[in-house]
Amino acid sequence: MAKMNFGGVIEEVMTREEFPLEKAHEVLKDETIAIIGYGVQGPGQACNLRDNGFNVIVGQRQGKTYEKAIADGWVPGETLFSIEEAATKATIVMCLLSDAAVMSVWPTLKECLKPGDALYFSHGFAITWSDRTGCVPQKDIDVILVAPKGSGTSLRTMFLEGRGLNSSYAVYQDYTGRALERTLALGIGIGSGYLFETTFQREATSDLTGERGSLMGAIQGLLLAQYEVLRENGHTPSEAFNETVEELTQSLMPLFAQKGMDWMYANCSTTAQRGALDWMGPFHDAIKPVVQKLYESVKSGNEAQISIDANSKPDYRVGLEQELKALHESEMWRTAETVRKLRPENN
Numbered sequence: 001m002a003k004m005n006f007g008g009v010i011e012e013v014m015t016r017e018e019f020p021l022e023k024a025h026e027v028l029k030d031e032t033i034a035i036i037g038y039g040v041q042g043p044g045q046a047c048n049l050r051d052n053g054f055n056v057i058v059g060q061r062q063g064k065t066y067e068k069a070i071a072d073g074w075v076p077g078e079t080l081f082s083i084e085e086a087a088t089k090a091t092i093v094m095c096l097l098s099d100a101a102v103m104s105v106w107p108t109l110k111e112c113l114k115p116g117d118a119l120y121f122s123h124g125f126a127i128t129w130s131d132r133t134g135c136v137p138q139k140d141i142d143v144i145l146v147a148p149k150g151s152g153t154s155l156r157t158m159f160l161e162g163r164g165l166n167s168s169y170a171v172y173q174d175y176t177g178r179a180l181e182r183t184l185a186l187g188i189g190i191g192s193g194y195l196f197e198t199t200f201q202r203e204a205t206s207d208l209t210g211e212r213g214s215l216m217g218a219i220q221g222l223l224l225a226q227y228e229v230l231r232e233n234g235h236t237p238s239e240a241f242n243e244t245v246e247e248l249t250q251s252l253m254p255l256f257a258q259k260g261m262d263w264m265y266a267n268c269s270t271t272a273q274r275g276a277l278d279w280m281g282p283f284h285d286a287i288k289p290v291v292q293k294l295y296e297s298v299k300s301g302n303e304a305q306i307s308i309d310a311n312s313k314p315d316y317r318v319g320l321e322q323e324l325k326a327l328h329e330s331e332m333w334r335t336a337e338t339v340r341k342l343r344p345e346n347n
Contacts, residue, residue: 001013001014001018002014002015002018011196011197012197013194013195013196013197014169014184014187014194014195014196015194015195016164016188016192016193016194019184019185019188019195020188021052021188021189023185023188024052024054024184024185024186024188024189025053025054027178027181027182027184027185028054028055028092028182028185028186028189030091031054031055031091031092031182032055032057032089032090032091032092033049033054033055033056033057033090033091033092033094033186034056034057034058034059034086034087034089034090034092034093034094035049035056035057035058035059035086035094035096036059036060036083036086036087036093036094036095036096036097036105036109037059037060037083037095037096037097037098037101038058038060038065038066038068038069038096039065039096039097039098040096040098040151040152041096041122041148041151041152041155042058042060042096042152043068043069043072043152043156044148044151044152044153044154044155044156044159044190044191045094045096045122045148045152045155045190046058046072046074047072047156048155048156048159048189048190048191049186049189049190050073051159052189052191054189056079057074057079057080057081057086057089057090058074058079058080058081058086059081059082059083059084059085059086059087060080060082060083061082061083066080083105083108083109084108084109084112087109087112087113088112090117091114091116091117091118092117092118092120092182092186093109093112093113093117093118093119093120094120094121094122094186095109095119095120095121095126096121096122099123099125099126099133099307099308099311100307100308100311100312102125102126102133102135103126103133103134103135103308106126106133106134106135107134110137110138113137113138113141114141115140115141115175116140116141116142116175116176117141117142118141118142118143118144118176118179118182119137119141119142119143119144120144120145120146120183120186121143121144121145121147121200122145122146122147122148123145123147123203123204123207124145124147124170124199124200124201124202124203124204124205124207125204125207125208125304127143127172127200127204128200128201128204128205128304129204129301129304129305129308132301132304132305132308133308137173139173139175140175141173141175142171142173142174142175142176142178142179142182143171143172143173143179144169144170144171144172144179144182144183144186145168145169145170145171145172145183145198145200145203146167146168146169146183146186146187146190146192146195147167147168147169147198147203147207148165148166148167148190148192149165149166149167149168150165155190155191158191158193159191163193164191164192164193164194165191165192165193166192166193166194166195166196167187167190167192167193167194167195167196168195168196168197168198168203169183169184169187169195169196169197169198170183170197170198170199170200170202170203171183172199172200204304205295205298205299208298208303208304209291209294209295209298212294212298212303213291213294218287218290218291220327223244223245223248223332224330224332226240226243226244227240227241227244227245227332230243230244231331237331237332237335238335238338238339240332240335241332241335241336241339242339244332245332245336246339250343252264265277
């Protein structure tokens with residue numbers, strides 16, 4: 001493990017230099033890895049492991065997603081099976097189903113696990129709130145986690161570009177004495193940049209907070225609020241969108257991803273600099289109580305229960321599609337379609 005200084009706090013992380021791909025191959029040389037679920041994380045993790053030379057199979061129900069797996073090169077009867085058959089053949093079962101699907105499939109999946117197998121997740125939800133999900137693993141298996149900090153699409157894209165998406169890792173249950181090395185080997189195998197330690201509970205809590213907060217929920221709320229204020233005060237859709245979203249995503253985000261927001265503050269106009277310094281405090285003070293309320297709702301299990309209850313409703317998908325359609329048809333995101341078409345690379 002490498003000791004790294006994160007803003008004055010020393011953490012231990014695992015890098016590719018310390019745990020090279022060759023070592024991962026040695027650790028997993030006798031393992032059969034089954035990817036269960038080929039939805040969000042499944043394709044990226046499965047294809048990266050395959051391209052890195054590991055023994056990988058996929059378990060997926062028949063349907064549109066099954067056909068996607070075939071299109072990606074997985075062969076029925078050879079590397080593509082039903083969920084039950086793939087899990088039975090495997091020594092490492094990578095459960096990459098949605099949280100709702102884990103709950104419905106778990107009774108069947110549990111019966112396929114053999115003593116000494118490893119049960120792998122990329123989200124701590126099912127285990128953290130096992131009293132609500134019913135996902136309670138038997139004691140004679142390893143239970144481990146590697147959670148890429150991004151979408152499965154990003155994991156695959158960055159892998160093909162020769163880069164890596166950072167991931168957290170955790171060991172919940174070590175039956176074999178090999179749980180940690182299996183975890184790290186899989187983390188390297190799926191194409192992680194570096195790996196940092198967490199727990200199932202911390203991963204689930206931070207993940208739900210992040211996606212409801214700065215990653216999706218809060219940022220949509222902030223962008224929409226600014227767009228609406230500009231529009232309500234006479235600015236055109238194009239102007240409101242460019243000042244709210246386009247400049248952020250196309251100009252500034254790449255820069256502060258590379259150099260940091262501190263660099264951005266030091267390298268903008270004096271007018272922008274003064275305004276940003278003055279207004280970051282009021283925004284922080286207004287937003288932090290909301291984030292704290294969100295975190296408490298996540299930590300208490302309330303957000304998990306909301307998700308479980310919602311997904312259990314027979315008409316949930318209908319209502320969800322209506323909500324997503326309304327977001328899609330909002331003026332801000334219809335404006336986005338036109339702006340994207342006008343970008344130079346599209347002309």
